[in-house]
Amino acid sequence: MLNMQALTPYYYTILAAIPRKPAPIGTMGVTTDTLFYDMKFVANLSVSELTFVLIHEILHIAMQHSVRFGKRKNHDLWKRRN
Numbered sequence: 001m002l003n004m005q006a007l008t009p010y011y012y013t014i015l016a017a018i019p020r021k022p023a024p025i026g027t028m029g030v031t032t033d034t035l036f037y038d039m040k041f042v043a044n045l046s047v048s049e050l051t052f053v054l055i056h057e058i059l060h061i062a063m064q065h066s067v068r069f070g071k072r073k074n075h076d077l078w079k080r081r082n
Contacts, residue, residue, distance in 0.1 A: 003047050004054060014058050028053055030060045 004012040015035075023036040030036065035057055042050060 003051055007051060008055065011055050011058050014062060015054060018058070018061060028057055030057050032064070033061065035061075 001012070001015070004015055018030075018033065018035050020035045020037065022039055025036055025038050025041075027041050028035065028037045035054075045053065
């Protein structure tokens with residue numbers, strides 16, 4: 001959190017407002033308003049890697065990816081542009 005605050009105050013502000021919950025998912029992920037993280041995954045990242053992944057996940061929430069995905073079932077098809 002200190003690295004995020006010093007390096008990217010904008011993303012830090014968003015991160016500070018998002019509920020964060022540990023979960024045995026093997027990585028990190030988000031819903032519309034919650035960040036889930038696996039402690040083993042986080043423990044194996046450097047500070048710069050963790051900062052990058054946190055920004056990546058924050059942007060999923062900020063850009064409302066979960067909301068825009070809607071009821072679609074296939075994530076890979078949704079990502080493609082025709």
